[in-house]
Amino acid sequence: MTDTALRRGRVRRRRAAPPSRRGGLLGGLLRTARPKQWVKNVLVIAAPAAAGELFSVHALTRLALVFVLFTACAAAVYLVNDARDAEADRAHPVKCRRPVAAGQVPVPVAYAAGITLGVLAPVVAARLCPPEVAALLTAYLGMQVAYCVSLKHVLVVDLVVVTTGFVMRAVTGGLALGIPLSRWFLITTGFGALFMVAAKRYSEAVQMAGEQGATRALLTEYSTGYLRFVWQLAAGVAVLGYCLWALEEGGVPHTSVLPWRQLSVVAFVLAVLRYAVFADRGTAGEPEDVVLGDRALAVIGLVWAAMYALAVADW
Template sequence: MLERPQVVEPETGTRRRRGLASGIVRTARPRQWVKNVLVVAAPAAAGELFSWHALTQLAVVFALFTAAASAVYLINDARDAEADRAHPVKRNRPVAAGQVPVPVAYAVGGVLAVLAPAGAALLCNPMTALLLTAYVAMQLAYCVSLKHVLVVDLVVVTTGFLMRAMIGGLALGIPLSRWFLITTGFGALFMVSAKRYSESVQMVGKAGATRALLTEYTTGYLRFVWQLAAGVAVLAYCLWAMEEGGVASSSLLPWRQLSMAAFILAVLRYAVFADRGTAGEPEDVVLKDRALAVIGLVWLAMYALAVVDW
């Protein structure tokens, strides 16, 4: 009795499609999506976070910014696929490894780059759409050329973080405080320059192998930048916290001023890793260091109490 031949093509095709979808998601860098939580920063600072409208709008903004950032990652990996194949680590990226074809990465990235600002225009407001458009344009320019320009690369990456912090406020029509912008901007520069410093320290003698621009920076210069940025961020936060207009007479304790201690401790704790040259992955430092996590929770509690008392 003859056995009926097994049909494996549909299963193979399904597996291939699943592999492609998995590769696209991996290229979109899910670990980096935690950065987009910054979209709640401005509404939280203004005490306008806990309403159904705000939460719904911020969820939309988070999704749109994640789509915009994913578009940049996809296009960047498609553009750098040939170079990544020669790198011992980056060659495992889905595009470089061939799991995601270069044309597919370009196509998906292009669609997301268009849909994110268009979605912001439909679901939010023109200012939100304008900021997302500027973010995508700036990041694509970074992928093409700006990442090779000394100092400008630090400014572009820092501005990306600042845009994340601003967009929630723009979507909800919340005025952005000058102290909020200064603290956020220099706090981001602190983390970005500490990351570059750590990469430079860890790749002494072979810096160009991972990031060509590192050969043009000195560790002394990068140390100066992250120390300057940390100082300005702390000063701006303290000036904001000491403003008399933010202290309510009904408050039992000056939570706003007390939060300065936790903020400064958090900066000092993060600086330990920066100084050691182990702050190359900021998300790992923030999420894996227990002391920093505890300090962050204490600061968050004090800040929340200060906002409630306003």
């Protein structure tokens, strides 16, 4: 009787406070919006920072608005995606804890919240930002919905779509302030994003190898060797693009104490090499955890940012 009572007590405790239901409906909607993923939207400041036009009231206000709008668009996509995949997620050992799959957020509510955010963001952008921003947000939403419905099942195209989402974030910041985008900026951003996306897929494939129903269906179509080739190729092109930018004089005289632009190559390459350690181990499945959780990478990132700022300021 004692063992039975203890077992019943453990069951009652597990049912009393399931981790997937913390915070009620609003908490579930917030978790479905993936707050940890919002760090990606900081890319909207990349183009203004590169052009040295970041620190003004107008720029900061406009970029804050664009950050919020892109976050709303991304949240809309996550909500619709989780509502659509709720049944499949319930069979996944990790995704079954997602609020929609766990029943914390009803599927119709997730659809309604996602559609509402997806409609409001471009409308607000059309009223408060240049028309190009609203057009790009609309294109982003269309591309991501197509990804959720079918493109995520198409080899290579799935990698391109996710990579393009990163590039769109970076481009939006430039469009919001009317800043022209250089070819080196687009090359470095695009292949840097592909590096992280392919490393993420590679890590997922390594960690979930041999587990049925525990990973993306498309990963069974990729070999780990192919994904390794993609992230290594992308890393090489990103480094090359950044080096060409750093070594390009552009006909502008420089009066800096040190050649900060050229020196920033060292920090950039170190950052890529450091991230590649996690990719090679198969532990880069959550890029935001790698970027925010590794102290060495954080220090390298800060050093690079300081050098980049000094180069832009021509100090």
